[in-house]
Amino acid sequence: MDLRQLRYFVAIVEEGSFSKAAVALRVAQPALSLHVRNMEASLGTDLLLRTPQGIRTTPAGRILFDNARAILAQFESTKRAIVSEAGDLSGEVRIGLPGTISQILSVPLILRARELYPRVKLRVMEAMSGFILEWLRDERIDIALLYxxxxxxxxxxxxxxxxxxxxFGPASGIAGVETPPDRPFLTTEDLSAIPLILPSVGHGLRTLVDERLNRGDITLETVIDVDSYASIKECVDHGLAYSILPVNAVAEEIAAGRFVSWNIGDPPFSRTVHIAHAYERPVGEASMAIESLCRETLRDLVRSGQWRARLVEGAAPQAGAAASS
Incomplete structure (x- = not known):
């Protein structure tokens, strides 16, 4: 076995399917299947099982997966140290981030990039996901984080x-509006009675909220449409209405006692963060390194509790990468 086979195997297990791993790795799906068959023949045992829920490891496959991840992590760490010492990695990498992601990811990512790749110029561009996707299509950015x-x-x-x-809403409440009930989580019916400030129709977050409520035939009481997260928080702070945003987007204000928050739904109301990339144009080593560093930083923020989120199985493809809100 070589490092490439280990990378392919890890990506297949983490993605949960050959097709998803093929996209993340930018490798033809039949090639991945062939590599796994060759590995199984070499080791004399089955490594993967195909189930209705996706790919699962056999006991032998789990041993290989755990050890392969450790080997690859050590190899990547060694390579980064050597490249950083040699100072060979250079160029500009442009990454597009929605505002709610930028406020938690930008600084840690920039600090790590400066430490590991001092000759790489990282350019962070902030906008709503729809604009970021257009930038990616137009080749104005190399990597995108999208909703x-x-x-x-x-x-x-x-x-x-x-x-x-x-x-979330102002800690002092809103004049003339009943405070949401004090429960472990609010239902969609609870939300229907609460005046809300949300992005306008067509915005990714608004679409997500509308779809969630439409399942229960619930109508929102939207009093203001605002397409800026900062402005939404300002309006809430002035007691105009409540709003719905990622927990991380209002964590600082909650900690300071300006806002109070309520969980929504059981299971919790959540949205998925994606990394997107353009796969038909050349990808430089600097871009691939920054994308890998971005994934590592995301994982560390979640595991440390700084980002209230759940890591998705398959969050670490082994080759190039970089999607709306």
């Missing part, structure tokens, strides 16, 4: 995490 999956000619995405959404 919607993308699978179209020239652009692919893969899931990395699911972040929780919450209802």
């Amino acid at each position: 919607l999956a993308v699978d179209e000619r020239g652009v692919k995405s893969y899931k990395v995490l699911e972040e929780e959404l919450c209802l």
Whole structure:
């Protein structure tokens, strides 16, 4: 076995399917299947099982997966140290981030990039996901983090995490409006009686909220449409209405006692974060390194509790990558 086979195997297990791994790795699906068959023949045992829920490892496959991840992590760490010492990795990498992601990811990512790749110029561009996707299509950015999956000619995405959404409002309450009930979580029926400030129709977050409520035939009381997360928080702070945003987007205000929040739904109301990239144009080593570093930073933020989210199985493809809100 070689490193390439280990990378392919790890990606297949993490993605949960050959087709998803093929997209993430930018490798033809039949080639992945052939590599697994060759590995199984070499080891004399089955490594993977196909189930209705996706790919699962056999006991032998789990041993290989755990050890392969450790080997690959050590190899990548060694390679980064050597490349950083040699100072060979250079160039500009442009990454597009929605505002709610940028406020938690940008600084840690920039600091790590400066430490590991001092000759790489990282350019962070912030906008709503729809604009970011257009930038990716137009080749104005190299990597994108988005709230919607993308699978179209020239652009692919893969899931990395699911972040929780919450209802939040001013700690002092809103004049003339009953405070939401004090429960472990609010139902969609509870939301129907609450005046809300949300992005306008067509915005990714608004679409997600509308779809969730439409399942129960619930109508929202939207009093203001605002297409800016910062402005939404300002309006809430002034007591105009409540709103729904990722927990991380209002964590600082909640900690400071300005806002209070309520969980929504059981299971929790959440949305998925994707990394998207354009797969039909050349990808430089610097771009691939920054994308890998972005995934690592995301994982560390979640595991440390700084990002209230759940890592998605398959969040670490082994080759190039970089999708709406």
